[in-house]
Amino acid sequence: MIDNLQTILFKKYQDKFLASLYIANYDSRSIDPDLWVNEFLTQFTQIEDHPDVLKIHKAEKEPEYKVDSAQIRDFLKFINYRPLQLEKKFIFIFDAHDISTILSNKLLKIFEELGSNFCLFLMVPDNAHMLPTVLSRAIKLQIPNKKEVKIQGLDFSEVHTPQDLLALLKENGSNTQDEKKFIEQTIEHFLTQSKDSPEYFNNLEELLKILADNETFSNFNNSKLARMTRFFK
Template identity: 45%
Template structure:
């Protein structure tokens, strides 16, 4: 059951949707899929003229000249065609540049009453404090339906081998967290109490090591016996 979606749909029906929402999403959750599901309860049209989807192309971050950002300012000039609200969904909002974020602050303050803007960002990523302070924060429900818990995790003979593998990824810190999270879930699903206890103890020391900014190799060595 998606209580958040039901609550927002009720607010939409009553005309009480807020102007700006910051929707954080946990690991394994597809924010765009959630938004499409939310909209499907409002309109059956896949490409509705009252809905604007903003996504990055090949850019590392949104810039003033990014097509999606330019489209936002153009979209604001028109009234709603059919729906009670015109919706703007900005994916990867944590990658808004500082300049774009500051420009959007003015948009937030002057957003017409018939507009509703959603900013989507991973749960562990922050936006500018000034942006976050102007949005109502919500957390999307975690979607684990596509997670294959029986799929084998990559095996590494040592922490050195794991660190070398992580360095090849685009975001090694995120991949490190993902590897640890999936390893913990698999351990918990095994039902082996001693194995779970040992894993949790290792993670406790790993967290302390991370808090003291120890090297990646030193942190991950704690997970290898």
Template identity: 30%
Template sequence: MSIIGHKIQWRVLQKMSQEKRVPHAMIFFGQDSLGKKRVALEFIKFLNCQDKDSSQNCLFCKLIEKNQHPDFSLIVPKEPACEIHISQIRDLQKNLNLRPQMSSFKSVIIDDAETLNWQAQNCLLKTLEEPSAGSLLILITSKIEKLFETIRSRCQILKFYPVSFKDVVESQNEILKNEKFNPELEKIFLFSRGEPGKIINFLKTPQKFSLLFENFQQTKKLLASNLFERFCFSQNFFKKEISPEEMCSFLDAFEGYLRLVFLKKIGIKNKIYNLLNLQIAENYSITEIKKAIELIEDLKNLILTTNLNLKLAFENFLIHILPRSH
């Protein structure tokens, strides 16, 4: 089983199964990249497993993992609007009305459930109000507030949190597939904010972490620079065409730097801090750093949801993000 951390949540799910009180609908809620979808998959495999020891090596488990099991459905947002449409939910309703072919029940994961448009949410609500016998729906979301209150009230909510460094170390063999222990693991963990998805991504593609760390170094220079220097940086940054994803990647590094400073300022100790030279931003108050992090989150949301002029938005950001007056 390839779950990193989330031991409490897994025990809750196992107890539900043992006591035969698995609800017909659940919401797995927590920030992005925590492994919520992985836990949902493992739980559905656990419920379907044909092996007495629940080793999850049976045919059913393998089919679910490959999304080829006839009684398992995975619903994800569709391009170009990156939404889950009403047609997808209607197809799901038709599927749920059919008898299971292999299992004793039908199971569904709706990933990025916050992207259900309002028509799809209304359609899904009917399914939740009149659930099909022998069905399990798991909605995965990092933005539970975007789901209708009527949907939330009809689902059992399970909250997920960032994992501990100890959990990551214990799972390193699964992450690295028996490669040598990565000496950068603790640094990667700090930059990943305890999100297993990011940790795995950085370990498997070290160049992505190298780019993040390079952007991290640029953040320190920007915070120490005056407005003229910041605009010079922007000119160089946009010499080549920058995609929204690249812009968000840079902002992730900026936010990561400020979050580490925030942790240090509130008294969280870590030997890695001394290697990262966080002194520049330490001149700012906790309140200023929190506002700066919120500004970055708002900008990333605008970049991903609107047709924004990236250069103008970035320069406006550079004007307002922790102006050098300290």
């Protein structure tokens, strides 16, 4: 499932506002960074090994990235060429907090001068240490957690469309309590997203408008599905 941060970044790409360097923090207990990156890239291409995408992982039994690491040599070669198909070349360095201090200092100039044809994501678990000199050169992102929410036996974690919601309600029956719990979960979701990234407050504002109208819709006896699907618009 594409999260709001991935959507926002893709929109910035379309509008040509995507920056060249990001630090993407995530909770390693609930987020698989490889999966998140793969989901993000599906917005750009369905090609698994795209020539304009480079994913960098530490070698097995390698405690940190060093100047002579093969992956770093691949990175330096990759940034020497312009994109072939996409408007930008994407680079993802996983466990970027394990870049050695010596290598970090050598990469600072590259980070500063990375051209507009490139977008580099430093994937870093929450609370991992990064050099202040690196932090000061990047835009910091917080990948939102994907929590599985089960309320009174109903699992709303896979409800992403009105059709999903209808199937869930048909399977489990429907009552006013279900609707109340679904709305509560939706509010909680948007509040969590707003806390992680200020851009999400626009979504929260729209949600509050929907909630303000919800009682009116109820008074006119609209079906529950008709009321609840408004949250997906």
